[in-house]
Amino acid sequence: MRYIWQHIEALLQYDGRLPLTHYLKNYFRQYPKLGSRDRKLLSAMVYSYYRCRKALVMPDANLEEVIRVALFLCNNPEKHTAAFLPSFPEAILSAPVEEKMQFLKERGIELNIPAIFPQQLPLSEGIKNEAWLLSMWHQPQLFIRIRKEKSAVVKKLTAENIAFSFVNDHCVALHNGTSVDKILPADWYVVQDASSQQTGSFFQPKKKENWYDCCSGAGGKSLLLKDLEPSVTITVSDVRDSILHNLRLRFNQYGYSAPKSYTLDVSDASQLKLQLGSQQFDNIIADVPCSGSGTWARTPEQLYFFDPEFVTEISKRQTTILHNIADKVKPGGKIFYITCSVFKAENENVVAAAIKDTSLEIESMQIINGLTNQADSMFIAVLKRIV
Known part of the structure; x- marks a missing residue:
């Protein structure tokens, strides 16, 4: 899979001026031979890199090692990333992030959490700095606001085997990337955090x-x-x-x-x-x-x-x-x-x-x-x- 690493090296020339999602779409358009699985893998690698690279104290590591550890910290095991995760015990791959951090520390990989955001701007009351920084390591959920037909929404999501949970009476949390537009009529819901x-x-x-x-x-x-x-x-x-x-x-x-x-x-x-x-x-x-x-x-x-x-x-x-x-x-x-x-x-x-x-x-x-x-x-x- 050497070509994957070649693409990663090219993708990380990104300078932040364009939203990352647009940058990736433009890049993939130049390489139509990259299949859906490759695009998902490369996207996961790039996002994981920008989520936690500044926290990884790995001065002697090459890019491949850094990417593998970033995937480990930021992604639960998924089919498209499994082959690129470090060779760690399977149980730790889906463990809470705090356990993953301790696991890495025991193996000589230090994590400098404040380095993720060295500017240290004061946060509003009610937000803890480290909790906020660690939240960057995971993509938030997708949320919808049910406007009508609540029981029918539940029935359709259940019929499609879509995992979901209610935050309150009208707010539903789903896995990010769920194609709700293919399941629910447009006027039943609004996508809203x-x-x-x-x-x-x-x-x-x-x-x-x-x-x-x-x-x-x-x-x-x-x-x-x-x-x-x-x-x-x-x-x-x-x-x-x-x-x-x-x-x-x-x-x-x-x-x-x-x-x-x-x-x-x-x-x-x-x-x-x-x-x-x-x-x-x-x-x-x-x-x-x-x-x-x-x-x-x-x-x-x-x-x-x-x-x-x-x-x-x-x-x-x-x-x-x-x-x-x-x-x-x-x-x-x-x-x-x-x-x-x-x-x-x-x-x-x-x-x-x-x-x-x-x-x-x-x-x-x-x-x-x-x-x-x-x-x-x-x-x-x-x-x-x-x-």
Whole structure:
């Protein structure tokens, strides 16, 4: 299987500028002779490398040895990786990661966990640093939110021998990579991370309220809001017209009229005033651009190539967004400030800066720790306008 190692050496020339999933697709397109099994194996090797390479203290090891140990730490034994795992006892191959670490230590392979993220940015309350770093070694689960036909969803998944578990009444966890689109009708469910779904428990919409989703993306939070209370009116905006097009398609798919939408950057006060004028809303969802550090277990290349200057810049933008939208919510209304970051600089610190010179006060704020569910981690602050 020498050609596999040749491809790995080529693949690890990756520089982090393109999302790893796109980089791999582009690479495999150049080598159509690579079969499905080869692509899965190479992907597992590359992802495992970027998940834990910085922690592996193996100064005398060659690349093959490093990759084998990375696969051992990051993957439970699967058919496409089994032949490339180290020749360790079978029982340890599927053991918890802590046992694997101890097993390696007894064989002279040290692990320097803090080296995974040497920048050491302070984390929000509720996230332990080592637990967060070790979570990078495993791909999170796939989660769906059941919109309707719950019993039929269970029946179909069971009939297809799909392993699943309920996180709560409407949130289902499945193995990442499960092709739910081939099993369930599209309008029965939404693919949405468990922590993202949990943000909806803070919304508590009332009938016929007027809401604004100011950084809507493809509309996951807006759809969640609409499912919670179909009578609400939603206005959405995003800097990307293409993503708003996707949002409109999704609303139509789930039987809702497309919301009023604006292509604008809410960090630009002049754009906001030009587009929305003096409009005010009962409540605002501000799921702002962020580092995405709470989702890095899905995209470990972002951790590997992380530049801490990005957090400095993005936190300034987040603070500006909160300032700009503070008077777009009616007195007594709330802004739901949300990030998928675990860094205080983007969470508590932004909230503290924003409330200093606005009419907002903190009603509550917390990290939504997804580590125990193999989900993403998110932060939410509920900010109430008092004037």
